[in-house]
Each structure stands twice: as C-alpha cells, then as structure tokens.
Amino acid sequence: MNARQSLRNGLMLVAGLWAGQVLAWGQQGTALVGELTQRQLTPEAKAEAGRLLGLIKQTDFAVVANWAGNLDQNPQTKELWQQTKNQRLVIYKADDCTFQLPRDCPDGICSVAAIERNRAALADPKAPNQTRLMALLFLIHHTSDASSPLNNSFKDDKGGYDFPVKAGGKTYNLRQVWDDFLLGSAKLDVKTYADKLQKDLPAADSDNPAQWSQQACQIVRDGGIYPQKAEKKRKLPTHRAQGDDDSGDIDYAAKNIEYNRSGKDYSRGDKLMNEKPRDGAGDGIDGKYMSTFVPVAEKQVQLASARLARLLNAALVAGRPAS
Known part of the structure; x- marks a missing residue:
C-alpha cells in the first residue's frame, strides 16, 4: 500500500x-x-x-x-x-x-x-x-x-493500563482515568474546551522533544499521580483492570462518542469530582484526586x-x- x-x-x-x-x-x-x-x-x-x-x-x-x-x-x-x-x-x-x-x-x-x-x-x-x-x-x-x-x-504497568484503581465503586485502570475521566470532567466539547484553555496558553518551554518527554516523566515520578498506596511500589500489577461489567476490556471511549462530538453525553469524570475518599483505602480516584490532576492534564495539553x-x-x- x-x-x-x-x-x-x-x-x-x-x-x-x-x-x-x-x-x-x-x-x-x-x-x-x-x-x-x-x-x-x-x-x-x-x-x-x-x-x-x-x-x-x-x-x-x-x-x-x-x-x-x-x-x-x-x-x-x-x-x-x-x-x-x-x-x-x-x-x-x-x-x-x-x-x-x-x-x-x-x-x-x-x-x-x-x-x-x-x-x-x-x-x-x-x-x-x-x-x-x-x-x-x-x-x-x-x-x-x-x-x-x-x-x-x-x-x-504498560503506561497505566495494568494498574487498577477504584473509581465510583468500579474498578478501572489508571490509564482510563488520564485518557477519559480527567478532561471529561469539564463536560465540554472540543472547541468549547479549547476556547477555555486558549485564554492562558503558556509559551513553548523548549523545541527539544527529549525535554518534553523528561518533563512528562517527572510528573510520573514526582507528581503523585499514582494513588498513595502504590507510590512505594516498583513492580506494578500485570493484569488488566476491568470496567463496568467486570467481564473484560471495556472500550469506554466508544460509550461516549456523542460526548466527544457534542458535549451532550458526559464522561464518568464529572461524577468523580464529587466522589468522597474511601476511609483507609488510598488506592482510589476521588474528588480530591480529580481536582488535583485536572489542572495538570490541562496544562500538559x-x-x-x-x-x-x-x-x-x-x-x-x-x-x-x-x-
């Protein structure tokens, strides 16, 4: 071809x-x-x-x-x-x-x-x-x-795919949180969201992609994006976390196709903004986590x-x- x-x-x-x-x-x-x-x-x-x-x-x-x-x-x-x-x-x-x-x-x-x-x-x-x-x-x-x-x-952990987290009573993986839930919490379509983010765009920090990658890696290392219980772990789980029906890999994005286009159907992220921490758990995604890392995700975009x-x-x- x-x-x-x-x-x-x-x-x-x-x-x-x-x-x-x-x-x-x-x-x-x-x-x-x-x-x-x-x-x-x-x-x-x-x-x-x-x-x-x-x-x-x-x-x-x-x-x-x-x-x-x-x-x-x-x-x-x-x-x-x-x-x-x-x-x-x-x-x-x-x-x-x-x-x-x-x-x-x-x-x-x-x-x-x-x-x-x-x-x-x-x-x-x-x-x-x-x-x-x-x-x-x-x-x-x-x-x-x-x-x-x-x-x-x-x-x-294959970029977070093999790291399970609890969110809203369900088990997901950390990658879903960063791919779908954080930015989805804004309940905005792409152009409207871009209007919001355009208001305070930073200047490019470098034209060197190696430096871009290093800066992103440092967020993983120093930014606390892994739930508290996992921070001291070096070897992470090797099995893939399950989604809503706990029966296999869930194509979560497919369930939100209209959200991506119009903003009418929302990601589970907006519900997690009000999620209360589970006492003593330390392995979940709650409102505090969302409020902390939505700005980080937006800044990286x-x-x-x-x-x-x-x-x-x-x-x-x-x-x-x-x-």
Whole structure:
C-alpha cells in the first residue's frame, strides 16, 4: 500500500470515528492539542497546513489529530500501525527521567525520535506532498504523546493500563482515568474546551522533544499521580483492570462518542469530582484526586499545543515547495 492510500484510508476512519483507545490522552485530549495548535500557527504556516490537509479534503487539526492512533482500526492501515505503534512511548529504564537515546529509545523507536524524523520530513522542500502530509499528521499525535505523563514512564504497568484503581465503586485502570475521566470532567466539547484553555496558553518551554518527554516523566515520578498506596511500589500489577461489567476490556471511549462530538453525553469524570475518599483505602480516584490532576492534564495539553505550534511554524514554512 502506498502512502496516499494509507492516508486516505486512515483519514476516512478518523473523520467518522472518535471512539477507540489510543496512546495519548484519549481521543478528546489529542483533538484538543490539535485544535489549540492550529489556533497558534502563523498565517504562513496555517496556509501551508491548509494546503496539505486539502489534499485529503480536511481542514481541522482536531479532526485529523487521532489519525495516527486509529490506524489499527482499519484492516487497510494495520500494516502502517504495526510499523509505527511503538513510536508513541518513551519507556525509561530508570526513574531518573533523563532521556538517553540508546537506553530509552533503542533503534530509534520512541516518540522523541519519531518527532525528529517527522520534523525533518515536514521541513524538507524536496519531500513529496504526501510524505510531508503524513509527517504533519504524525507530529500532531506524537507531540501529544511526548507531553502525556503515562506515555513517558519508568513504571512496569504498560503506561497505566495494568494498574487498577477504584473509581465510583468500579474498578478501572489508571490509564482510563488520564485518557477519559480527567478532561471529561469539564463536560465540554472540543472547541468549547479549547476556547477555555486558549485564554492562558503558556509559551513553548523548549523545541527539544527529549525535554518534553523528561518533563512528562517527572510528573510520573514526582507528581503523585499514582494513588498513595502504590507510590512505594516498583513492580506494578500485570493484569488488566476491568470496567463496568467486570467481564473484560471495556472500550469506554466508544460509550461516549456523542460526548466527544457534542458535549451532550458526559464522561464518568464529572461524577468523580464529587466522589468522597474511601476511609483507609488510598488506592482510589476521588474528588480530591480529580481536582488535583485536572489542572495538570490541562496544562500538559496546553504545553503540547504550544510546543507543536512552535515546531510547525518553522517546519511547515521551511518545507514549502518553491512556487
């Protein structure tokens, strides 16, 4: 399959499908990064991005932001998924949160290296349009990955998927909390939420994706995002936590597809804002946890958008073909 076919197949999927588990922030968070980034582009960069997206009849970063994370949902793009699925993480081999290329990104397979490769492709005026378009789409997703704490971790729990937590009387995993519940608690659709977050956007702290990953890892190490009982554990559970029906893996995002589009159906996150702590438990997600980490999640989305906008403002313009 050539690049153009992969792009067409994948984007048809993304345009009509917001459900499904992805490896950064869930669907809403990645779309928020895309929406906020597009609002921060210079006129020159925005024009070039629009030209590239026009090749596949799209206009909005928020719509295409999850393309790279949904490649596994279409048989025609599963080969591309297999080639890129492990480029979404940095698995630190120690809790120093100091990125070391040979140690933490063997063979260049991690989000940091993927960002650098795609940045170079997007900034290359000799690269074909399809190559640059694909690079743009991967950059939106991978920059979200590099700013997502559980995607940049030294823990032995597959980015939180294998760490069970109690929330509202049910058992979930920590990844669901960060992918779905935190940002879902706002009960806002993507564009309205972006309006809120745009009011106090930070400046990009760096143009180095290794530093982005390190900052996200430090939240895992120092920020207390693991419930109190687990903080001293190094080896974490190896079984996958169960969802509402306790019968297997629950595609929680699929149950909230209308929430993601319209804001009419809400994530369980809004209910957890009022959840009282369980006496002596220390392993649950309650209102205090939600109130503490919703601002952290929002800040990481904001940072990701500022970082990506800075990168794209340079790379999109540098790679414009000569007229």
